[in-house]
Amino acid sequence: MLKVDSLAKHYGLKQILEDVSFQVEQGEVVGLVGENGAGKSTLLHLLATLTAPETGSIAYQDLNYQKNIREIRKKIGFIPQDIAIWEDFSVKENMVFFEQLSWVKKSEQELRQLCQDMKLDEWKTKTKSLSGGMKRKLNIAISLIHDPAILLLDEPTVGIDLKSRREIGTYLYNLAKKQGKIVIYTSHDMEEIVTYCDRVYCIGQDPFYQELLEEKGILVQKL
Amino acid sequence: MKQIFSTRWLHWRKQWLSLIIWLLLPIIATLMVVTIANQWQEETVIPIGLVVEDDTTMANDLVQAIYDTELIRVHQMEREQALTELEQHELDSVFVIEQGYMDKIKTNDRKKVITAYVSDMSIAYTPVKEAIASYVQQDAGASRAAYTLDAMATHYNTKPTWTWNEIVATSNQIKQEEALLDTDFSFNQQAKQHQENKALSLWNVWGIWSVFAFLTTFFLFDWVIKEKQSAIKVRLSLLPISFKGYLVRNGLLYGGLLLLSDLINMSLLSLYTGQTIDRNQVLAIIVFRFTICLGAFLIAQCFQTSFYYYVSVLPLTLIMAVIGGAIIPIDGLPNKWAWISYFSPMQQLVKSDSLTVWSIILLVVFFIWYWGKGEKHA
Numbered sequence: 001m002l003k004v005d006s007l008a009k010h011y012g013l014k015q016i017l018e019d020v021s022f023q024v025e026q027g028e029v030v031g032l033v034g035e036n037g038a039g040k041s042t043l044l045h046l047l048a049t050l051t052a053p054e055t056g057s058i059a060y061q062d063l064n065y066q067k068n069i070r071e072i073r074k075k076i077g078f079i080p081q082d083i084a085i086w087e088d089f090s091v092k093e094n095m096v097f098f099e100q101l102s103w104v105k106k107s108e109q110e111l112r113q114l115c116q117d118m119k120l121d122e123w124k125t126k127t128k129s130l131s132g133g134m135k136r137k138l139n140i141a142i143s144l145i146h147d148p149a150i151l152l153l154d155e156p157t158v159g160i161d162l163k164s165r166r167e168i169g170t171y172l173y174n175l176a177k178k179q180g181k182i183v184i185y186t187s188h189d190m191e192e193i194v195t196y197c198d199r200v201y202c203i204g205q206d207p208f209y210q211e212l213l214e215e216k217g218i219l220v221q222k223l
Numbered sequence: 224m225k226q227i228f229s230t231r232w233l234h235w236r237k238q239w240l241s242l243i244i245w246l247l248l249p250i251i252a253t254l255m256v257v258t259i260a261n262q263w264q265e266e267t268v269i270p271i272g273l274v275v276e277d278d279t280t281m282a283n284d285l286v287q288a289i290y291d292t293e294l295i296r297v298h299q300m301e302r303e304q305a306l307t308e309l310e311q312h313e314l315d316s317v318f319v320i321e322q323g324y325m326d327k328i329k330t331n332d333r334k335k336v337i338t339a340y341v342s343d344m345s346i347a348y349t350p351v352k353e354a355i356a357s358y359v360q361q362d363a364g365a366s367r368a369a370y371t372l373d374a375m376a377t378h379y380n381t382k383p384t385w386t387w388n389e390i391v392a393t394s395n396q397i398k399q400e401e402a403l404l405d406t407d408f409s410f411n412q413q414a415k416q417h418q419e420n421k422a423l424s425l426w427n428v429w430g431i432w433s434v435f436a437f438l439t440t441f442f443l444f445d446w447v448i449k450e451k452q453s454a455i456k457v458r459l460s461l462l463p464i465s466f467k468g469y470l471v472r473n474g475l476l477y478g479g480l481l482l483l484s485d486l487i488n489m490s491l492l493s494l495y496t497g498q499t500i501d502r503n504q505v506l507a508i509i510v511f512r513f514t515i516c517l518g519a520f521l522i523a524q525c526f527q528t529s530f531y532y533y534v535s536v537l538p539l540t541l542i543m544a545v546i547g548g549a550i551i552p553i554d555g556l557p558n559k560w561a562w563i564s565y566f567s568p569m570q571q572l573v574k575s576d577s578l579t580v581w582s583i584i585l586l587v588v589f590f591i592w593y594w595g596k597g598e599k600h601a
Contacts, residue, residue: 050460073461082454088237097233100226101462101469142458 001025002047002150002182007056009042016042020056020223022201024184026149029176031197032186033213033220038204040186041081043223044152047184048078060150074103077148079185081155083139087128091115091138094127095145103146115141119167133164140168144175151175153185157192165189169196190216227472234446245443246484249435250491256431257495268296269347272305272317272340279325281362286320288358295351309342316341316348318355328359328366365394428496432488433511433569434544440481440515441536446473447523448532467593470520478516485512510582511572517585518568521592543569 007020016039024030032040045051047058049069058065065072085094095111106114112123120137122130127138140156151172157165173196176183187193190212193200200220202210210220235242275286290297298305298314305317317340321327327336337359341348369390447470450456460466485508493500522539526532568581 048461050457070463073463076461078457078461080454080457084454084458086234086455089233093233097230098458100229101459101464103463 001061002184003059004047005057005059007043007046007053007058009039009046009051009053011042017046017053017203017223020203022221022223024182024199026180026182027176028198029173029183029196030185031193031200032184032203033188033190033193033200033209034203035206035208038206040203041154043203044078044154044184044186047150048076048152049073050078074146075149077143077146077151079140079143079151079153079156081158083135085127085135085138085142088126090124090126091120091130092123094138094142098142099145106145111145114144118171131161131164133160133167136160136164137168140172148181150182151184153183155186155188157187157189165192172196224472224475227469228476231473231476242443245439246481248439249432249484250488252435253428253432253488253492254495257428264294268294269315269351270296270298270313271351272308272314273297273299274302274305274317274319275299276302276322277320277324281325281328282320285324285355285358285362289318289355292351292354295354306340309340312342312344316345316351318351328362329370331363331367331370365391368394427573428492430544430569430573432492433572434540436481436485436488436511437515437543437569438536438540440512441519441522441540442533443477443481444474444516444519444523445529445532446477447520448526448529451524452527471593474516474520478512481516482509482512507572507574510579511568514568514579514582514585517589518581521585521588524592 001023003023005021007017008015009017020043032043034040042051046053049065049072052066060072060075063071063075086097089097092108092112095115096108099106099111115121115123115138118137118141120134120141122134127135130138136156140153143151153172156172157168160168169192172183172185175181190209193213194216200213201223202213202220203223210222213220273286273289275282286299289295298308300308302317302319305314305319308314309317319338319340321336321338324336327334337355339348339352339355372390450459450470450473456466459469462469464472486505489500489505489508522535523532526535568579
């Protein structure tokens with residue numbers, strides 16, 4: 001279980017997050033919605049240990065974030081909003097590059113299988129010549145190399161076609177349900193949120209997203 | 224470190240051509256500059272006319288000495304032809320070794336032994352005249368010694384057991400053995416050695432090399448900015464090693480690669496200049512390499528975009544080269560204000576120093592950066 005308690009974070013004079021508390025069980029898919037600048041990405045960065053909160057605490061199972069940062073990082077798979085791959089490398093080279101630096105060692109066969117599971121069949125193709133959807137899949141596959149228990153995705157399907165979006169959504173959903181991983185992701189696509197998320201948290205003051213989802217019969221909790 | 228090497232190797236394989244060009248640039252550029260400089264020196268020697276009207280040993284020795292003078296191209300010809308060419312400004316000046324040169328020197332008569340002609344376009348008459356006058360002075364000095372000894376023998380009514388030639392030869396030998404002024408251009412303060420290529424010695428080969436090595440190092444270290452700014456930084460921040468650790472290890476790999484390239488450069492330059500390299504020079508190269516890699520690494524940390532980094536590197540290289548005495552070694556700024564040279568790591572290489580203020584300062588800055596804010600949370 002991932003437990004977030006009374007988190008607060010500000011940048012300069014602007015308070016981004018204030019007294020944020022929630023918890024996520026193993027195998028749950030949680031969506032984070034809210035207007036731009038509401039603090040969705042900031043919350044993901046806090047959960048990914050990329051930044052530290054001013055107050056509050058985060059714990060995964062018995063591990064406190066502040067005290068066990070190294071252990072926590074082993075369990076986190078963070079997929080940034082920007083596609084974080086080497087454009088002049090092939091799919092294989094990208095996978096091998098990050099495997100070499102990863103927490104765990106994987107064979108080339110295992111890496112290839114991971115890509116195939118995501119329906120990313122290109123292996124030796126240069127990533128700069130891949131479609132947007134394929135690049136997004138590779139972006140996720142790289143973050144899964146070390147088999148993380150918590151997946152944090154910052155708009156993982158933005159700007160890609162519907163087919164790729166569904167493939168990615170289904171894959172993430174299956175990861176949570178079949179392997180018991182925690183999946184937390186942000187999205188502006190309400191269709192995707194409705195289809196794949198067990199629970200939705202709304203961040204920010206604007207009630208638009210909350211009302212929109214509640215119209216669709218989704219219970220939205222305000223953070 | 225093995226993993227870092229494997230991942231860096233993936234990058235290098237993609238950039239092999241540009242990497243090789245950058246690694247070879249210092250040696251290629253240095254050899255080009257030195258070759259062009261030598262060629263230019265050859266082409267810019269001063270043409271003088273020499274008319275020899277005295278066919279004696281002493282006159283012939285003087286002619287040889289003039290021929291051996293650097294930066295002078297001697298055209299030996301008849302007086303009439305020489306004066307015609309001087310009028311046409313094909314010669315800078317004309318010197319005539321007059322008939323009876325040796326006899327006059329022997330009899331200690333130094334008037335009109337050499338006649339000089341100049342035109343209104345002569346630009347190097349004075350230094351050439353001074354050089355030739357100094358050769359004549361040498362002959363006259365030796366001859367005067369012989370003349371004095373002979374006079375003393377006559378005065379004391381003894382019969383000298385030596386000839387005039389023997390006295391002159393002995394006098395010249397003593398002068399050579401006890402030379403007060405012994406000028407010898409040497410490579411990095413190395414012990415005096417015979418140099419086949421004297422023109423080359425006028426240039427500080429290692430100084431030129433250090434300028435290009437400095438420039439290429441800074442350009443090669445642009446990877447720090449690219450990887451620091453890329454979206455991939457987020458991924459690299461969640462690795463078993465910290466992002467700073469990742470950068471430092473890659474910096475070490477680049478440093479190692481550049482050092483390997485330096486040692487190859489060193490061997491090639493050594494072959495080219497025909498000089499051996501001692502342990503101090505090897506140590507100086509290692510310290511120089513360490514210093515400029517560390518400098519490039521830390522300076523790259525201050526930039527957000529490669530463009531401004533590149534723009535800043537060029538003037539920085541120029542300033543370091545000038546204050547370090549790397550490209551103006553004779554009358555440059557370091558000779559006016561010695562302290563200023565300590566601000567350039569190139570000075571350390573040029574002087575073959577192993578320890579520099581720069582390496583210590585940069586190490587301190589490095590540790591402040593490494594243990595400073597941002598290590599725990601990338």
